[in-house]
Amino acid sequence: MTYGFVGLGQMGAPMARHLAGFGLTVHDTRAEAMAPLVEAGARAAASPAEVAAASTHVSVMVRDDDQVREVVTGLLPVAAPGTVVAIHSTIRAGTAADLAGRALPYGIEIVDAPVSGGFMGAQEGTLAVMAGGTDAAFARCERPFAAWAGLVLHMGPVGAGTRAKLARNLLHFASFAAAAEAQRLAEAAGVSLRKLGRVVRHSDAVTGGPGAIMLRPTTAPLDPDDPLYEIMRNVLALGHKDLDLALELAAELGVDTPLATLARARLATGLGLKQPDPTDPGREGGRR
Known part of the structure; x- marks a missing residue:
């Protein structure tokens, strides 16, 4: 698998850093946020779509529902069938399920996987992650999640992670x-x-x-x-x-x-x- 990460803020940047040795491609609207990841071995992308084109697993850690929808909508036409998109942002309970429905015709799976543990947990790689998605999609997430999490739980179908x-x-x-x-x-x-x-x-x-x-x-x-x-x-x-x-x-x-x-x-x-x-x-x- 090749990994992508969109959104390199206070939580996203340290989470992505734990994946920098796995052929990681990253994107953020701020070039200065990508620079430390590039120094750590990641490749900078000019857009979320470019991340999707280079990755079979894409993590999204942006601010809110509107940004999540914008990023995921931009990924879907470009990502290869079989790609898993993991949403780590805290969003409304129905947003991930709605996006999963939109992703289905593209052969892409959505996993909502919000995290708990704050910046300290992201930095230390000890976050707790609550994942919602199919069994197959969750299985493909376990390895990348383990890079930055100390507890990874499958809570149920898409949306269950966000509700938790x-x-x-x-x-x-x-x-x-x-x-x-x-x-x-x-x-x-x-x-x-x-x-x-x-x-x-x-x-x-x-x-x-x-x-x-x-x-x-x-x-x-x-x-x-x-x-x-x-x-x-x-x-x-x-x-x-x-x-x-x-x-x-x-x-x-x-x-x-x-x-x-x-x-x-x-x-x-x-x-x-x-x-x-x-x-x-x-x-x-x-x-x-």
Whole structure:
């Protein structure tokens, strides 16, 4: 296989660099973005179409849906049948499926393969990639993806990778909002925000952070016989206790904590448990 890469921004450039020894052809609208890749052994192309003409696997990492559509539309008439086009941009859930339909008459396969792990992961070659596409297309992607990823998962048909990325990013940015709320509480309480940040990064690296509870194959309520049932009951008890204490402190300091209040109300159902009866002193998640 010969490889092409279109879009050499903050993420695309380090991803492409890991492929520079594989007969790589690259394109970006900025000549200065291509220069370091050329120095590393890649060939610069004047357009995405020129990349497609030289490659049997093309990665696309551009800004948004409009740019993805523009690039892929330009590739299709030029790429050879059997070419795989992997879209790494975070786009709308239906865009990849629509492009896959357009690519079908050309004998070209689309794989939506957004990534998670940020610039650091791209630089180190440890990104997580969530791929949507046929089994055959995914199999052809595993080798190039392995050059810059530490985790490569086939999530399902075209579009599944993007749907997974949108869910993952919902957690990512919602947690940023929660982190901001926690910082407001800490600041009002006279806590060093930088030291608190160090604690959060250290402990999340040990426990897995929010991902530590993402163990179930469904969000349906847990059966009491499920091995996870007692584990989640314990998580709920600790969560309710600690959230109650945080909310109590916030009330004392006059800090608005709407996300913590919402988390307290929804934690039980989120863990697959029944909402506790507030009148039952032995309730799930209540103080015993």
